[in-house]
Amino acid sequence: MNLGGRKYVILVFFTLVGSIYLIRLFFMQVVDDSWKLRAQEIAEKRKEITPPRGIVFDRNGKKVVTNRSYYNLMMKEEDIHDFDTVAFAKLVGWTKQEVKDRFYQIRKGEGKYRNKNTGKVQENYQKQRAYPFIKELTIDEITRIAPHLEKFPGFFEDLTSMRNYPYAGGANIFGYLNEVSKEEIEEDRFYRPGDQIGRAGIERYYEKQLRGRKGIKYIVTSALNNAIESYADGKYDTLAQQGPALHLGLDIQLQVYGEKLMQNKRGCIVAIEPKTGEILSLVSAPSFDPNILVGRRNIGMNYPKLLLDEGKPLYPRPLAAEYPPGSVFKLLQSLIGLQEGVITPESGFPCTKSMVGCHNHPNATNLPDGIKYSCNPYFYYVMRRIIQQGKKRSIFADAELGLNEWYDYIMSFGLGSQFETDVTGMRPGLIPNSAYYDKWYGHNTWAFSTIRSISIGQGEVKVTPLQMANIVAIIANRGWYYTPHFVRSIGNDGPLPQFKVVHKTKIEPVHYDPIIEGMRRVCYEAGGTGKRAVVEGITVCGKTGTAQNPHGEDHSVFIAFAPMENPKIAIAVFIENAGFGGVWAAPTASLMIEKYLNRKVKDKAKEQMIVSANLLNIKAKPKKKK
């Protein structure tokens, strides 16, 4: 046996193990980065600090959406001992069973996540981690609970921030916040479970601005998940940055006033500043106090109620309700007629009532009077001249050509489509063209007589109140508009670029004068349909409308702008089932105009009449006053 050779076996063995270890160490430490990532996963925690959301101001610098401190009652199971369930239940005002249920709920539900590799939902509840036991306690509630918490080790309070609305109005404009869903977290890495996200209105549209920038603190954590120290002395930390303030064109006082006027009614008010396209007020009645949708508990309690409410308070009437515009549409027909040269301001048409009905009034001998009397036959003739211009031999081909020209004019008023704007929840309305009627009746089978009802804004035509208010703004501007929008400036950066683009109609400015004159006569001359709209000291130009409603009493419509010389407000008022526009909608519009231009209302009797009117159950008890 050669034993001397065996020392080499051992030396080779040593060398082999030493080299394998060095190669392995070199790969682990220098070549392969996956262990570095693993170490980060284990020991370094990113702590995200969520800033309070951006504040929202109205046009007068009043804070309309702010933040308020709330507290979460946190629990850390590891620290809980000698827990007295009965005393704790008494302290937080729950039953013993509710406390037990909540514990069960947290242990089973919190920290659940979907494993990316297996696709299975895994439980990840950790005793050494803090979870909110009761969320969103108000300062009053926490000051009652906090002094007694020392008897319950493992429970402590944690500050959070939630929305607050100093004025109880504008819920339909601002929208509300709610906790992010799992899908939203997967879609946008900004969010973490429990974060808030804008669910509607400008909170949703401007979510990316309002949420601000999260601050990130890198900390070294222990195996028990305690923070030990900041990583690399905070070299990589970033500060949380609150989102920029939003400055709205909204006048919150006008908004609140409008909601007050519209109480016990269904309908809406849209007010726009013609020069800028900024929305001054957007009332959707019935309305509700935005504060009732702050926080999970409130949303859980109130949202279903709002959803099931007969009056549909969550339905954005000014944006989504598509009404036939009624007589208001006559203004557009006049403008198109003038532009096409088929009528002049001096054109007169007899009130024949043969093709369309009308109320009793003298024959209109000129265009402004036609508007003043809102004479249906007058505009029937105007529309017939627009549609059937005799450019083609076939009456059907002629109507097709005429309708499509008319359609182009109408579209230049922003009708039949949604505005590209920060107002969300809009419907496009409907403006029919030849293709539309071809589909209904067949090609070359229809002419003006078939579609005559659109001449007075009935039939197929559908317009939303926001579009209607925009028509008024266009008339006030004599032919142009900015897209209606809420936000006039994000921080100090001004509005979004698309709100600075002027949209021109296809009607020359000169043609607006007789229309405006007609609208003045509506409010100020004998036989005018909107005399209830006048405001002392201000020249109001208006137009009544009655939107036919196949389901019941007609809707009362009134549009107006004021003052005539220098228009500052364009307004559209819709009151559902309230009948003729002059009766309810016109005075409501006048009160809004007065409130906006004079900041207060002198005509208290008119105000009282509108505020106290209950038009909800108009069919059963017509015009019953409260």
Next chain:
Amino acid sequence: MRRGNSLIQHIDWWLLVIVVIMLGMGIANVYSAAYNPDHPDIFDFSQKYGKQIMWVGISGFLGFLVFLIDSDIYRKFAVPIYLFCFSLLIVVLFTPPINGARAWLGIGSLGIQPAEFMKIGTAIALSRYISTVNVKNQNIRTVLIALAIVMVPMVLILLQPDAGTFVVFTSFFFVLYREGITFDPLVLKIVNIFPGVRFKETWVGSHFIPILFYVVFLSVVTLLMSRNKYEFTFMRGVLIPGFYGVVTVITVIAFIAYLILRWISSKRDHRRVLLVIISGWVLSVAVSATVNFSFSSLAPHQKDRIELVLGLRKDDDGKDYNRNRAMAAVGSGGLFGKGYKKASVASVRSNHVPESETDFIFCPLAEEWGFMGSLAIVILFMGMLFRIIVIAERQRSTFNRVYAYCVAMIVFYHFAVNIGMNIGLAPVIGIPLPFFSYGGSSLMSFSMLLFILLKLDSQRRDVLF
């Protein structure tokens, strides 16, 4: 006076310097790994680093005592030393268990682990016994006595239980191999039962220990590899089942080995080399195939257990927690590390790596000093092992040589298993890294092992037989 001079002259400075460097690095490392900001003083004896300095002092004193005593005492009193350590090992079994093991003897935090000192006792006793045996005349009796010297303490250690030290004791088998105490008599006894068979020696019997380790190693590799599929970079899309991957690797290694052996051997041995390689290849493939087949025919729960032990099952936050955290700490070190006392995974404050000042002391070191630190440690240990082998081979007496090999193998085992478990190449067995891990017993036993070796070496010329 003459003796004093010879001490200075004949001491092996290389080994001593390596030990001193290791002790210094060890203290610095424990200071970082167990650092308590409330007690920043490194000499604070209420802290682990303070205590470690105290243990280093005590160990140095013990080493000094060892140098004062004539080295012949170990040979002469080998049996009493062995029996004394052995009795301690029995006594410790009657103490109340600490952390589930009856391993500690002593008062409070100043306990010692008899198992650590049993290593010294066994090394001395084994050296003494082998030095009296004529290797050429060995029989079953000599093999059994040698095995008993090693295995009886192992049984007691297993009763504590202390799996780590138990594993370390298998290092003595390599010493037996080196000294030619083979298992051949046992193997022959069995083989020669068959009528007509009269072997004088078998290859398997005389190389039993390396063969055993090779078989275990090959089995583990087979189990690790056979579960995956492989593809070559030049043959994309062609998946090779794991077992054939193993066969491929064996073939490639066999081919390379053949080329090397052919190159270094003389021409007339070429046929023999080819034969050895082919038989080695056939045996390896057979072992691998057997393991692969028997594993696939196991019941699911048995498979589960084996997979968990081998780390095939991903359970990073459960059963594999320690190793996963340790590897993350080591792997995150990078080339130059995070800096002294800057460990984020393996620091005592974050406590992600448990026992980061004892069994997992390599973690903070590798995390804070990076690959450069790891390289230094591996080189230091390799240097120490090679130096001990050099010392072993220059001894005149068998006793000294066997003892030196015992020391080398024990140190190697601790090094290989401890660092191996930190980098995922060895199962997690709680044994300390010599001179680095915090702990008095380990430090004292390793110091005494080394100092006895140094003393024996310095007096090697005094030995007359």
